[in-house]
Amino acid sequence: MTVFGTGAATGSYDELENTDVILVWGSNTQECHPIIFNHMRRGIKNGAKMVVIDPRRIDQTKLAYKYLPVRVGTDIALANAMGHVIIEENLVHQEFIQNATEQFELYKKAVQSYTPEYAEKITGIPAEDIREIARLYATAYKATICWTLGITEHHNGTENVFSLINLALLTGHIGKYGSGLNPLRGQNNVQGGGDMGALPNRLVGGWNVDDPEGRKLHEQVWGVSVPEKIGKHQTLMLDAMEQKEIKALYVIGENPVQSDADGNHVQRLFESLEFLVVQDILMTKTAMLADVVLPATGWAENDGTLVNSERRIQRVRPAIKGPGISRHDHEIIQDIANKMGANWKYQSAEDIWEEIRLLAPNFAGVTYKRIDEEGGLQWPCPDESHKGTPFLHGRLWSKDVGMKAKFVPTDYQPPAEVPDQEYPLMLTTGRRLQFYNTGVQTSNYKKVKNAEEGLEIHPDDAAQHGLNDGDPVRVSSRRGSVVTKIRISNKQPRGLVFMTFHFPDQVSTNVLTNHATDPLAGTAEFKACAVKIGKHEEEYPLTEAQ
Amino acid sequence: MENQVETICSFCGTGCGLVVEVENDKVSKVKGHKENPSSHGETCVKGALGWEYINSDRRLTEPLIRKNGKLTPASWDEALTLIAEKFSTLKDKHGPDAFGCFSSSRSTNELNFLAGKFMRTVIGTNNIDSCNRT
């Protein structure tokens, strides 16, 4: 969300209970963020209309006022057509556009060609439905948009997000209680990882790496200079490994060999490294390739803070000791640093937090003591008397707007790979309730249902291939192939099949997916790739079936 | 350590508040934390039951070093000294941009902060990313 200078949800969960329209765009909130979905559910009870925009008829569509079955990867065309309608029917918030935004004319020109009829051809959504939802959103008193992976896991994911921000700017649905733009974060501390500067272009507290003021502050606090050159994001690092430019890698708590798009390729890259250090709580496929493996403590064992999807800084606390001689992540890093000549003296997670407060103005008012006494606080929280900030960008409605919000025109581009004669089906990947990413954490927990990978497919597509529910099937893309089982599902539209990436020991879904990357954010194209399927004759080895 | 500890769920980005109950040095039960302002005591099935993985026999319990192609148990000092030496040699030979770090979007702010500080001030590169950019 560079439009506003920060990458975070603008609102709070409770606002979902006090709004009039909720656009749930490319987010299976019910399964991926069940408790945020409970807030939406209460919002619906209070009278909000929920619109679900998703290629799959997921369960939450049952609660929807309207369901728009958008074709995979065509979200920009839909958003632009909504913008087209809002402008054409003069439903824009004139005053807000004038006072708080820039580049409206540019946007207006960009969406001129996106008539609902044109968008219908691309998205598959009837023009009349596009008009209706555009009007519903624009004329609501309060309206909010929530999205997740469905929007960002595309090669043009950043543009997708801009296309949604543009809608909020058109209508003024931003910077007010009950109106906002909310990316729901997949893993528990995606927000915090970014806020802490674990990004190639950001320092602690969201400072750009090349911002002189931020650099100066870091150099004052750290007493050493900070490299100037913007670093490589994950996908560029993989490319640099391929070019033999990156020779040593330090992987902390991640399993990229299993969770990255195009898994076979990633494994080869890791094998070719000169030196690989993996620090984790479990033995993973990535750890098996390492030169040194370091055992870390995990949930319920370590101390520190996290930031959730409503920007709330919360404490995790140790309840038990870690297994064996495992140690806290931050102690391990400090020891390596000091062995390499640094002189760090953190005695606790809190000592580290105190340094974070010096560098991140938005966190400066938050102390461990305050969290213990008052509960988690929402950033920005600039000083110790500040109560935290439930929603962002209120300034856009004040006289003193400050930096204006820019419209960023976007254009629809087809997915990097589309079905053709040889690979006639589109595959998307996603999550199911109860499972978590690559299953490192959850695949051995007992109470799970459906603990088995499967290829979800429309009944007619299955019939066309002569496949019945439960049949073993080989799924192949241009990059690799896997064997799994057919699961006939009415959630799927024709031509679209669905798999999760929860069970890498059974089925490595990510060997199929595409390495094409969003040039701005470095998010790989997990969501769409072309595949073919065929009956698999041998018995499918259900090695890890629970 | 107390036998009831307030903490936050380790799974999705909702960040629900949990209360962890401990018996005989093991987690015995996890329930929602009523006073948590984000989740008001609610949890989903993952938050309430999915934590069993912490007792998995795939947990790492000691440092491992690859010797003759095989990962072999080692002491902390041996493992960390090897890393420091190898990192220093590679940095002298190839420069700081020959390094990269994938940091965890499941881990704490404090870890991510230190990983960034380590890469920027000890190694000297901005090649760091939190894995899941969503």
Ligand code: SF4
């Ligand atoms: S309890 Fe469920 S909804 Fe809440 S953070 Fe954990 S996984 Fe997410």
